[in-house]
Amino acid sequence: xxxxxxxxxxxxxxxxxxxxxxxxxxxxxxxxxxxxxxxxxxxxxxxxxxxxxxxxxxxxxxxxxxxxxxxxxxxxxxxxxxxxxxxxxxxxxxxxxxxxxxxxxxxxxxxxxxxxxxxxxxxxxx
Amino acid sequence: xxxxxxxxxxxxxxxxxxxxxxxxxxxxxxxxxxxxxxxxxxxxxxxxxxxxxxxxxxxxxxxxxxxxxxxxxxxxxxxxxxxxxxxxxxxxxxxxxxxxxxxxxxxxxxxxxxxxxxxxxxxxxxxxxxxxxxxxxxxxxxxxxxxxxxxxxxxxx
Numbered sequence: 001x002x003x004x005x006x007x008x009x010x011x012x013x014x015x016x017x018x019x020x021x022x023x024x025x026x027x028x029x030x031x032x033x034x035x036x037x038x039x040x041x042x043x044x045x046x047x048x049x050x051x052x053x054x055x056x057x058x059x060x061x062x063x064x065x066x067x068x069x070x071x072x073x074x075x076x077x078x079x080x081x082x083x084x085x086x087x088x089x090x091x092x093x094x095x096x097x098x099x100x101x102x103x104x105x106x107x108x109x110x111x112x113x114x115x116x117x118x119x120x121x122x123x124x125x126x
Numbered sequence: 127x128x129x130x131x132x133x134x135x136x137x138x139x140x141x142x143x144x145x146x147x148x149x150x151x152x153x154x155x156x157x158x159x160x161x162x163x164x165x166x167x168x169x170x171x172x173x174x175x176x177x178x179x180x181x182x183x184x185x186x187x188x189x190x191x192x193x194x195x196x197x198x199x200x201x202x203x204x205x206x207x208x209x210x211x212x213x214x215x216x217x218x219x220x221x222x223x224x225x226x227x228x229x230x231x232x233x234x235x236x237x238x239x240x241x242x243x244x245x246x247x248x249x250x251x252x253x254x255x256x257x258x259x260x261x262x263x264x265x266x267x268x269x270x271x272x273x274x275x276x277x278x279x280x281x282x283x
Binding site: 040042045067072075 | 136137138139140141144168169172173174175176177234235236244245
């Protein structure tokens, strides 16, 4: 694959921007992600923002919640586009994994990120 | 009355509806009145994903909603009826006198609309639609989440 994968984080309010700032702070990588907020957007407006964020792709869309306007908009946008894949329940751990595996195909990178994010959810003893 | 909220929200089923209103109202079901979603199993699956399993989601066309509203209203569980535009809920009220209050929860910016509230953008024609509802005795307020103040129609039109 010639172009490394782009990560597009689609969230409510400023969650996406905050996650990207954290990734940059930890890894020093500043060009892996683009934030999209659904603030003030209906579906058409969200589609326009996704198109701008994805560019020519390929990309993985990271969504904050497994339901709601961010997800319905992103899945509808990605439908029929094999250069895009979608992951829900975005967290910092999956983004950190993604940063260093952007040479994978979109679906493989999405599945890998989802697994990394799932592994990060624990209830350690205090 | 089982239906606790008649809401206009162009994001349809999303966090404010399911969590913001759904939790305090203890809703047992959500009715989405939308002809396009009613015709699309794929869209329905997407909207179901955001709803906990203890809440039923009913997808209805406008015609189905007019016919079934009395049945939903007799359901012992609290419910929400949701539409993505003013015209759909206006049509529902014309055919059913049970609708006495409408919540404008989110109508976002598009060409031809101007900002009335942070979460309400309306064209002049849409303002007239809401005012006609009010003239028929329907109480119309704008309120995105339950903790916000319900803004009377006169204050945002």
